Amino acid sequence: MTNHKTLQEQAPTLYIVPTPIGNLGDITQRAIDILSQVDIIAAEDTRHTGKLLSHLNIQTKTFSLHDHNEQEKASLLVDKLLSGQSIALVSDAGTPLISDPGYHLVKLCRQAGVKVVPLPGACAVIAALSASGLPSDRFSFEGFLPPKTKARKDKIADIAHDERTCIFYESTHRLIESLHDLQEVLGSEREVVLARELTKTFETIQGLPLGELIPWVMADENRRKGEMVLLIHGYRRSESDEFSEDAVRMLKILVQELPLKKAAGLVAEMYHLKKNALYKWGLEHLD
Structure with missing residues (x-):
């Protein structure tokens, strides 16, 4: 159990619950307990979350909360919390709010005095960083690189002299373009780590200077598939x-x-x- 009291005996609470990014074994026992006991699970995609809940044999009802309806629906969830219900917030994979919905709901909860409890758990950013071999004492997570070329190059130029390890998510269909833009702005010698399909069967973590990483990615179509994390070595000051x-x-x-x-x-x-x-x-x- 999460506490000596059951959730029904505690003050209404919003729980931030990470879910697996690939391997279902990465769900924690505490997360299972919370998802089983709350009144509502606010989910990014109720169908996707439904598969996880079915696997865990959890019957809790779900509520759709995604990028397109969050600002509209967040206040409704806060009202439910203030009326005494407890809610768990989940995204499709990983830790909610990390390039996923939830910010507006958490902000409203805190403004309304509703207790917000975060659970530790799966997060692709942290998993990738921990195994990348790049400096991890200081890092910056920047979300997704912009989809348009000019905006993407401008963003890369912004972090060109950042001495921290910089981390981005990237989609399969833009990977090659982004790597070429990184090479154009940062040079062929800048080390970049591509972490893909973390915790899944075809997990791959490859780090090379961009001049070598691009040919490596191009050599096998499979290296361009799946969920991607790009980690860029910080600027080396001379x-x-x-x-x-x-x-x-x-x-x-x-x-x-x-x-x-x-x-x-x-x-x-x-x-x-x-x-x-x-x-x-x-x-x-x-x-």
């Missing part, structure tokens, strides 16, 4: 990134009158920089 615009401008002025080595030494002293790093940068970037 010493040259530490040079201010003023320092670079001064170096460019001085090299017109002085040898590069002498100019780099003077600028390094003025701006408290590493002389050798600045000299090396000058060799690579100044004629």
